[in-house]
Amino acid sequence: MLKFRAVYQQLDARLQQQRYLAGEEVTLMDIAWFIYTDRLTAAGYPFKRTHPRIFKWHEQLKQREEFSKEVRTLAPQKLVTKLLQMTQTLAGRNLEEVAGF
Secondary structure (H helix, E strand, O other), X not given: OHHHHHHHHHHHHHXXXXXXXXXXXXXHHHHHHHHHHHHHHHHOOOHHHHXXXXXXXXXXXXXXXHHHOOOOOOXXXXXXXXXXXXXXXXXXXXXXXXXXX
């Protein structure tokens, strides 16, 4: 898990100097990491607290139609995900608890 956090720390640091992960234009790197970041966000990874520039970058990209349509989820799927997260939180087994964030 430490390697995982270290990579996101490096990406977060890049965003201090530039708008996107590989510079000032959206690249394949942004597309790949956006999808990965979106999945981790849904799983409860605390980007806002641990990697604030990644959080902001993700939120800005998600406002763009070409990005948001790729990660759009249906209402029933969102409900099931929220219920699962609540159950895991109550049991002390959510991603944040298990990973020690």
